Amino acid sequence: MTKIDGKTIAEKVIADVTRDTAELKAQTGVTPGLSVVIVGDDPASQVYVASKGRKAEACGFNAETHRLPADVSEADLIALIDRLNADPAVHGILVQLPLPDHIDERRATQRVDAAKDVDGFSYINIGKLTAGHVDDAFVPCTPAGAMILLRSVLGDDLSGKTAIVIGRSNIVGKPMGALLLAANATVTTAHSRTPDLAAACRRADIVVAAVGRPQMVRGDWIKPGAVVIDVGVNRIDAPERGEGKTRLVGDVAFDEAEAVAAAITPVPGGVGPMTIAMLMTNTLTAAQRAAGRAGGG
Numbered sequence: 001m002t003k004i005d006g007k008t009i010a011e012k013v014i015a016d017v018t019r020d021t022a023e024l025k026a027q028t029g030v031t032p033g034l035s036v037v038i039v040g041d042d043p044a045s046q047v048y049v050a051s052k053g054r055k056a057e058a059c060g061f062n063a064e065t066h067r068l069p070a071d072v073s074e075a076d077l078i079a080l081i082d083r084l085n086a087d088p089a090v091h092g093i094l095v096q097l098p099l100p101d102h103i104d105e106r107r108a109t110q111r112v113d114a115a116k117d118v119d120g121f122s123y124i125n126i127g128k129l130t131a132g133h134v135d136d137a138f139v140p141c142t143p144a145g146a147m148i149l150l151r152s153v154l155g156d157d158l159s160g161k162t163a164i165v166i167g168r169s170n171i172v173g174k175p176m177g178a179l180l181l182a183a184n185a186t187v188t189t190a191h192s193r194t195p196d197l198a199a200a201c202r203r204a205d206i207v208v209a210a211v212g213r214p215q216m217v218r219g220d221w222i223k224p225g226a227v228v229i230d231v232g233v234n235r236i237d238a239p240e241r242g243e244g245k246t247r248l249v250g251d252v253a254f255d256e257a258e259a260v261a262a263a264i265t266p267v268p269g270g271v272g273p274m275t276i277a278m279l280m281t282n283t284l285t286a287a288q289r290a291a292g293r294a295g296g297g
């Protein structure tokens with residue numbers, strides 16, 4: 001069994017982005033600019049946003065974080081997005097989700113210019129991905145990172161492989177299915193209404209778990225020799241570590257699955273580090289396109 005080392009692979013991606021950023025600056029004078037917008041003070045979102053900003057600076061980008069109060073009006077948020085859309089120094093815009101209930105998430109995310117949509121949430125980028133024009137699209141960061149981990153084991157062409165994606169979210173499940181299909185896998189998208197999920201999973205050479213339910217995928221759901229990509233990040237009680245302690249687990253029961261799988265991503269240290277790395281990749285690509293240095297767009 002191979003444990004897929006997302007931390008090391010993400011570090012390699014970041015090193016490439018840092019090198020290519022220096023080259024872009026030297027050749028064109030353009031410094032990639034990433035603007036992150038966060039509304040309210042959800043603690044998990046604050047942690048994510050801080051680490052996105054730090055990583056962007058480490059890559060040599062200009063990074064700015066716009067912190068808006070939880071009661072900001074939708075009109076004010078849209079006005080900020082419009083300003084960032086119009087600012088030539090800003091190449092990537094990310095509106096951190098979730099947004100407070102009084103703001104329409106769809107209106108806010110769709111307001112971001114598709115050329116600056118480094119989250120890959122805009123209908124234009126979804127359309128390009130679904131049409132199989134992967135190199136033209138900004139692909140959502142988590143499935144893009146999951147694909148790199150999968151390819152580190154199976155290579156680029158997944159012809160002849162069956163894949164199951166468990167979860168149908170717009171951020172992970174649906175784009176993951178599109179990426180697997182573009183790589184020639186035969187894809188099933190499963191979800192909470194899928195009958196006999198365990199049996200469907202047992203037929204798959206590739207399992208991508210993205211449901212947000214701790215350790216739901218058991219070892220006996222895994223076909224011997226399958227590759228397992230665990231996108232879940234769930235905090236559970238860990239009394240064995242002491243009173244009140246918690247730990248992170250994925251959507252897959254790791255200890256059971258690793259005994260059966262050919263390769264599996266751990267949690268933490270699997271897909272997680274790749275998500276931020278792909279945000280940096282997407283932002284660099286946006287800046288390269290703005291400078292006339294990259295295809296697609």
Ligand code: GUN
Pocket residue numbers: 094095096097098119141142171
């Ligand atoms: N919240 C949780 N994941 C994400 C993500 O990938 N992008 C944004 N914008 N918000 C998120």
